[in-house]
Amino acid sequence: MSRLTPYLDSFGAILLAVIWIAPLLFAFWAAFHSTSDAVNFTLLSPWTLDNFRTAWEGAPWLQYFLNTFLLVTVVLIGQFILTTLAGFAFAQVKFPGRDVVFILVLLQLFILPEVLIVENYAMISRLGLFDTIVGVGMPYMASAFGIFLMRQAFKSVPIELHEAARIEGCSWFGILIRVYVPLAKPTYLAYALVSVSTHWNNFLWPLIVTNSPDTRPLTVGLSIFGAPENGVDISVISAATLMSIAPLLIAFLVFQRQFVQAFLRAGIK
Amino acid sequence: MSKHANLERRRQAIYGWLLLTPAAILLSTFAFYPSLATLFSSLFSRGTRRNPAEFVGGENYSDLFADPTFWLVVKNNLFYAGITIPVSIFIALAMALWANSKISARGFVRTAYFTPTVLPMIAAANLWLFFYTPGLGVLDQIGALFGLPSVNWLGQPETALWAIIIVTIWKEAGFFMIFYLAALQTIPADLKEAADIEGASRWTYTRRIVLPLLMPTTLFIMVNAMINSVKLIDHLFILTKGGPSDASKLILYYIWEMAFAFFDAPHAAAMTIMVLLVLGIVAAIQFFYIDKRTHYQ
Numbered sequence: 424m425s426r427l428t429p430y431l432d433s434f435g436a437i438l439l440a441v442i443w444i445a446p447l448l449f450a451f452w453a454a455f456h457s458t459s460d461a462v463n464f465t466l467l468s469p470w471t472l473d474n475f476r477t478a479w480e481g482a483p484w485l486q487y488f489l490n491t492f493l494l495v496t497v498v499l500i501g502q503f504i505l506t507t508l509a510g511f512a513f514a515q516v517k518f519p520g521r522d523v524v525f526i527l528v529l530l531q532l533f534i535l536p537e538v539l540i541v542e543n544y545a546m547i548s549r550l551g552l553f554d555t556i557v558g559v560g561m562p563y564m565a566s567a568f569g570i571f572l573m574r575q576a577f578k579s580v581p582i583e584l585h586e587a588a589r590i591e592g593c594s595w596f597g598i599l600i601r602v603y604v605p606l607a608k609p610t611y612l613a614y615a616l617v618s619v620s621t622h623w624n625n626f627l628w629p630l631i632v633t634n635s636p637d638t639r640p641l642t643v644g645l646s647i648f649g650a651p652e653n654g655v656d657i658s659v660i661s662a663a664t665l666m667s668i669a670p671l672l673i674a675f676l677v678f679q680r681q682f683v684q685a686f687l688r689a690g691i692k
Numbered sequence: 693m694s695k696h697a698n699l700e701r702r703r704q705a706i707y708g709w710l711l712l713t714p715a716a717i718l719l720s721t722f723a724f725y726p727s728l729a730t731l732f733s734s735l736f737s738r739g740t741r742r743n744p745a746e747f748v749g750g751e752n753y754s755d756l757f758a759d760p761t762f763w764l765v766v767k768n769n770l771f772y773a774g775i776t777i778p779v780s781i782f783i784a785l786a787m788a789l790w791a792n793s794k795i796s797a798r799g800f801v802r803t804a805y806f807t808p809t810v811l812p813m814i815a816a817a818n819l820w821l822f823f824y825t826p827g828l829g830v831l832d833q834i835g836a837l838f839g840l841p842s843v844n845w846l847g848q849p850e851t852a853l854w855a856i857i858i859v860t861i862w863k864e865a866g867f868f869m870i871f872y873l874a875a876l877q878t879i880p881a882d883l884k885e886a887a888d889i890e891g892a893s894r895w896t897y898t899r900r901i902v903l904p905l906l907m908p909t910t911l912f913i914m915v916n917a918m919i920n921s922v923k924l925i926d927h928l929f930i931l932t933k934g935g936p937s938d939a940s941k942l943i944l945y946y947i948w949e950m951a952f953a954f955f956d957a958p959h960a961a962a963m964t965i966m967v968l969l970v971l972g973i974v975a976a977i978q979f980f981y982i983d984k985r986t987h988y989q
Contacts, residue, residue: 428894429794436790437797439783440804443862446819447807449830453822462828509715517701518708524716531723533975537923537944538967541951541960542726542733565718595707624812626926627944631952642814646929649818657822664818668811675810679803682810686867687874 454662461658474662478648481659483636484666487644493556494629494640495622501564502618503611509565510573511599515585525574531567537627544631554634563622569614572689576610577603613685620682623671641667727968734961745958752962762963764938765946768853772942773921776860781913783865785906788872789898805866813863813926820859821930849939852932856940859927864920868913875909876902915978922967943967 453461454475460468478484512518513525536543543562544553552558580603588598604611626642633639639647645667649660675682734752739745756762787805791798808816823830826844835843845855879902887897925945928934934941934949941949943963951960 432790432793433795433797436787436793436795436801439787439790440797440801443866444804444807445830446816446823446862449822450819462833464833505715505718508711512708512711516704516708516711518705521708524712527724528715528719530975531719533919533971534723534727534968535919535923535971536722538947538964538971539723539726539730540948541957541964542729543722544951545729546721546726561718562722565715565722567719567723570715620810624810624814626812626814626929627948630929631948642812642926645812645818646814649821649930657825657828660818661822664815668815671810672807675807676803679806683806683870686809687870 450661450664453658454665456658458656458658461661474658475666478659478663478666481663482644482648484641484644484663486636487639487641487667488670490556490638491623491640491642494559495619497556498560498563498622499615499618501560502566502569502614505565506569506573506614507599507604509570511577511603513570513574514577515603528567528570532571536562540628540631543628547632553632554638556638558632559629559638559640560622562628566618568689569618572610572614573607576607580606610688612681613688616678616682616685617689620671620675730961730964730968733958734965736958738956738958752958756959756962761938761941762946765941765943768939768941769921769943771853772857772860773918775857776864776921777914777917780861780865780868780917781910783861784868784913785872785910787865787869788876789902791869791873792876805869807866808863809867811863813924814930816859816863817927817930820855820862820927824855824931846932847936849936852936852940856927856931856942859931860920860924863924864917868917871909871913872906875906879905915974918974919971922971 455470455472456465456468457471457473459465509528513521513528547553547558547561550558552561584602584606585598588602593601624642625640626646629640630643630646633643636644645663648663733745735747735749736745737743737748737751791802791805795801811819821829824845826832826847827842829845831845832842835841843851845851883901884897887901892900922944925942925948928940928942928945932940934945944967947960947963947967950956950963
């Protein structure tokens with residue numbers, strides 16, 4: 424019995440892996456076959472790119488890709504600047520009220536932006552940012568999670584380096600840019616991967632604050648494209664889905680280790 | 693000397709607040725102010741052009757408590773949480789134990805488990821649509837091999853919520869796995885050796901040594917899973933839109949619908965406040981309970 428255990432383990436693990444990957448494999452199969460071949464599982468049926476052609480012509484995908492790309496870039500740049508400054512303040516500057524403010528920031532971890540959609544929508548409209556990419560990205564820029572992450576990273580920088588830079592006559596800002604930021608590079612990388620994949624995939628908030636193909640990100644575009652009232656068939660939907668997940672999926676498969684490390688680092692703090 | 697120290701302290705205070713200002717402004721604009729504004733608008737009636745909004749106290753709340761749909765949605769969400777949290781934790785644990793053991797094709801196995809994590813919920817919903825579609829879908833075709841009748845998984849109240857639950861579990865289990873995997877790799881190998889020498893079975897070793905050592909990770913994952921059970925609703929937009937007859941509607945979706953389909957902001961605000969209260973309780977559990985129990989990690 425016990426000699427069989429490793430085989431049973433392998434069998435169970437691989438079976439679960441196959442089940443887990445099956446939805447993707449079926450979509451892959453459907454995307455490259457005509458609808459009737461796809462649903463009948465005609466194994467030897469010819470492969471085709473027609474579904475991709477139909478899907479591509481059915482919506483302004485290039486614009487959606489560009490919007491998503493701009494969105495994740497804007498969010499990431501905003502987050503890097505804001506969380507670096509705030510994280511540094513919490514980690515290395517002593518000022519009255521620091522701990523109280525830090526607890527307030529941590530509170531935001533539980534006030535999910537998703538839950539405040541109604542008031543944030545009102546706010547974005549008031550600011551005149553409705554249906555702009557900056558408007559989609561703005562509520563996420565001062566991420567409490569990012570501030571926390573940066574604070575932890577900056578706290579682990581040896582104080583001797585800080586002192587040495589100060590003796591050399593470096594200003595506060597110079598110390599931050601030349602000493603702290605380079606040393607926190609792994610944290611920045613991890614945070615960037617988590618942030619990009621979060622905002623590439625975000626849906627509910629962009630759905631609410633975008634209203635035109637010029638600003639709509641991929642996820643919203645995909646949901647409109649696949650809506651039943653458009654009557655597109657399963658093969659075309661599969662092709663569109665694969666198309667929109669391809670960049671992130673390929674990046675993940677190539678940099679898998681970095682992705683997993685990034686999510687871990689971000690989660691375990 | 694003390695004058696110098698005083699100056700330095702004042703300078704630090706100014707730097708500190710200057711550095712914080714941009715983040716503080718945005719956090720106030722998009723987290724703190726909206727929370728207060730939500731509370732405020734939950735206490736007022738819906739203003740129209742003829743009747744401006746007026747203070748109604750707890751009326752929006754009592755309306756909700758009298759609304760059977762609200763209670764159905766709460767029940768659905770509790771069920772959603774009650775199934776997705778334990779099942780995805782259990783599957784994540786099994787995945788991690790397997791991905792950490794000496795099995796063949798370990799690289800493939802790990803990739804397969806983790807891949808759903810990087811997909812958007814909307815894409816996941818589209819992938820699963822191919823499984824659930826009546827007649828043509830994969831599930832029905834498999835069922836047909838065994839002579840089972842076609843089932844409209846998304847179109848009937850008994851199965852719609854389950855269909856939603858399965859997609860959520862599929863999406864989050866691999867994400868939770870990596871935290872277990874990381875924790876498993878910190879368990880010293882000599883514990884396993886000692887257990888082997890003592891003649892402990894694998895089950896005993898797992899139950900008595902591994903699971904207790906994983907407890908802090910489990911609690912961390914549990915908090916994340918609780919938050920997800922509020923947050924992960926994107927697939928509803930593709931798969932069921934909360935239907936049929938609200939059988940798969942969840943709270944955040946109902947808030948969205950209330951505010952952006954029925955244009956009833958005050959009731960949406962009242963619901964939002966209740967969700968924030970629940971999240972506050974989760975936060976309290978995290979701060980006061982979990983942080984105390986993780987010290988031996």
